[in-house]
Amino acid sequence: MRRILRLFHPYRARLTVVGLLVGASSLVSVASPFLLKEILDTAIPQGRTGLLSLLALGMIATAVMTSVFGVLQTLISTTVGQRVMHDLRTAVYAQLQRMPLAFFTRTRTGEVQSRIANDIGGMQATVTSTATSLVSNLTAVVATVVAMLALDWRLTLVSLLLLPVFVWISRRVGRERKTITTQRQKQMAVMAATVTESLSVSGILLGRTMGRADSLTKSFAEESERLVDLEVRSSMAGRWRMSTIGIVMAAMPAMIYWAAGFALQAGGPAISLGTLVAFVSLQQGLFRPAVSLLSTGVQIQTSLALFQRIFEYLDLPVDITESENPVRREKISGEVAFENVDFAYDPEAPGRATLDSIDVTVPAGGSLAVVGPTGSGKSTLSYLVPRLYDVTGGRVLLDGVDVRDLDFDTLARAVGVVSQETYLFHASVADNLRFAKPDATDEEIEAAARAAQIHEHIASLPEGYDTLVGERGYRFSGGEKQRLAIARTILRDPPVLILDEATSALDTRTEHAVQQAIDALSAGRTTITIAHRLSTVRDADQIVVLEAGRVVERGTHEELLARDGRYAALVRRDAQSARPHPNGEHTNVGAVVPQNV
Numbered sequence: 268m269r270r271i272l273r274l275f276h277p278y279r280a281r282l283t284v285v286g287l288l289v290g291a292s293s294l295v296s297v298a299s300p301f302l303l304k305e306i307l308d309t310a311i312p313q314g315r316t317g318l319l320s321l322l323a324l325g326m327i328a329t330a331v332m333t334s335v336f337g338v339l340q341t342l343i344s345t346t347v348g349q350r351v352m353h354d355l356r357t358a359v360y361a362q363l364q365r366m367p368l369a370f371f372t373r374t375r376t377g378e379v380q381s382r383i384a385n386d387i388g389g390m391q392a393t394v395t396s397t398a399t400s401l402v403s404n405l406t407a408v409v410a411t412v413v414a415m416l417a418l419d420w421r422l423t424l425v426s427l428l429l430l431p432v433f434v435w436i437s438r439r440v441g442r443e444r445k446t447i448t449t450q451r452q453k454q455m456a457v458m459a460a461t462v463t464e465s466l467s468v469s470g471i472l473l474g475r476t477m478g479r480a481d482s483l484t485k486s487f488a489e490e491s492e493r494l495v496d497l498e499v500r501s502s503m504a505g506r507w508r509m510s511t512i513g514i515v516m517a518a519m520p521a522m523i524y525w526a527a528g529f530a531l532q533a534g535g536p537a538i539s540l541g542t543l544v545a546f547v548s549l550q551q552g553l554f555r556p557a558v559s560l561l562s563t564g565v566q567i568q569t570s571l572a573l574f575q576r577i578f579e580y581l582d583l584p585v586d587i588t589e590s591e592n593p594v595r596r597e598k599i600s601g602e603v604a605f606e607n608v609d610f611a612y613d614p615e616a617p618g619r620a621t622l623d624s625i626d627v628t629v630p631a632g633g634s635l636a637v638v639g640p641t642g643s644g645k646s647t648l649s650y651l652v653p654r655l656y657d658v659t660g661g662r663v664l665l666d667g668v669d670v671r672d673l674d675f676d677t678l679a680r681a682v683g684v685v686s687q688e689t690y691l692f693h694a695s696v697a698d699n700l701r702f703a704k705p706d707a708t709d710e711e712i713e714a715a716a717r718a719a720q721i722h723e724h725i726a727s728l729p730e731g732y733d734t735l736v737g738e739r740g741y742r743f744s745g746g747e748k749q750r751l752a753i754a755r756t757i758l759r760d761p762p763v764l765i766l767d768e769a770t771s772a773l774d775t776r777t778e779h780a781v782q783q784a785i786d787a788l789s790a791g792r793t794t795i796t797i798a799h800r801l802s803t804v805r806d807a808d809q810i811v812v813l814e815a816g817r818v819v820e821r822g823t824h825e826e827l828l829a830r831d832g833r834y835a836a837l838v839r840r841d842a843q844s845a846r847p848h849p850n851g852e853h854t855n856v857g858a859v860v861p862q863n864v
Contacts, residue, residue: 292336293406300545308541348394377460404556448572451497593674599681600631601762601793609660634794636804639813653682683761687768689748697732703759719754719784
């Protein structure tokens with residue numbers, strides 16, 4: 268609760284104004300029953316029309332002032348609540364931006380979206396109106412009880428006898444709803460993840476080509492059915508008990524009339540008609556905020572489940588952080604060195620290291636190719652340079668500085684990555700390219716596209732650079748998306764370039780076009796190429812062969828072929844996998860090898 272209250276701390280000045288408006292509104296509303304008492308006990312019996320008119324105008328003025336105060340406090344409190352929700356959404360999004368890549372590999376995208384949309388959205392009523400409702404109703408209850416005591420303390424005691432029971436009931440109901448709300452939000456997250464996965468372009472393609480559309484619909488219907496049950500349980504939790512409170516409170520005026528009449532018959536002090544009517548009016552005014560206060564208590568307990576889910580994300584440990592005194596470099600030459608590097612995705616699991624004692628240096632402007640069988644740790648090695656993961660042993664150096672000591676901006680400007688999985692936003696071609704350099708001019712964008720050999724294709728489109736690329740770029744072929752990614756990296760102009768199997772999923776003709784774009788991109792840069800096909804590594808200054816996370820061979824293409832070791836075996840495997848194309852071309856240009864191999 269203290270943590271929730273701290274969310275409102277930046278807006279304490281506005282909340283103070285709301286508190287003053289609430290207090291003024293409560294005091295003004297309490298005056299109305301006293302005016303009514305004077306009308307019934309004095310103005311009407313004594314025929315004082317002037318006093319009657321004045322008192323009636325006072326009651327009208329009270330209603331007007333209460334309404335005005337209510338509108339103002341609603342405006343301010345809603346604004347404060349929406350600002351708090353904005354702060355929460357932004358804080359969660361910023362926290363997720365700092366999370367390591369490992370977090371997203373084990374978390375469903377729909378789950379993340381559900382936390383931001385459903386959980387924070389579910390708190391809207393709590394943060395926009397609950398705080399004001401709490402203060403308003405509490406103030407109204409206190410002011411009304413004081414006024415009731417001023418009219419008749421005995422009737423006040425009769426009215427408040429059952430209040431502790433009501434508080435106990437509301438707390439029980441709140442705990443029940445909190446438990447159900449936690450289950451409901453988890454189920455909503457499951458549904459959001461199902462929708463995100465199955466209704467994406469990839470999900471639709473997979474579902475239809477596998478003939479699983481009906482099965483997916485049935486599965487979604489089952490998840491929705493579970494949500495229906497939880498929604499009904501949430502709505503009905505404690506409903507009968509809260510209804511009982513309403514029934515008892517509605518019966519209280521009859522009890523007051525009965526008590527007053529019984530006391531009069533028993534010879535007790537007489538209560539004037541005006542006092543009795545005014546007291547019942549105050550009592551009704553008490554029950555409304557009292558019931559609302561109890562309901563607010565239930566709502567707060569329910570919303571705690573939502574806050575807990577949000578705080579779980581805000582409290583996630585951020586493994587990759589900027590050092591306390593980060594090193595900032597305006598210019599990076601591009602020397603990359605791996606010094607005795609070890610890495611394990613799960614450091615607690617013995618014998619599960621992905622990389623073991625890697626020692627490799629790439630001079631500035633040089634090129635390194637990393638090859639090896641699937642699962643040997645090639646891509647993992649490339650992830651360590653831009654700090655998508657941090658080493659568990661040893662160091663990765665950039666111009667002699669440990670990448671963990673560099674500030675994030677320097678590292679982001681220094682290292683560019685082009686991977687096999689090209690991601691494009693559902694935006695225009697120009698917007699996708701400008702993601703690398705927001706202030707890029709149209710001329711710079713066109714120059715980058717020309718260098719990536721994609722300008723002619725873009726220019727041929729009806730809307731040119733304003734063409735929407737579609738969800739995940741599905742309006743473009745694999746080679747076209749890859750060249751757009753290369754153009755984006757050219758625009759970024761990093762001194763260090765990582766190519767993570769950038770052409771492995773392409774056919775020979777497309778690979779040749781993309782490779783030309785990559786050659787233009789690599790010129791003058793330190794280049795680390797992760798390769799499955801060996802066609803892209805023959806001209807590398809240095810080739811290292813990884814096997815089970817260790818460097819088992821290193822050298823140039825010619826040197827490694829001469830050794831007739833693991834690299835030569837990989838080249839022979841490439842040659843055997845090559846198949847002649849109908850037009851006589853090979854499907855893998857890397858298959859062309861010397862005759863002695």
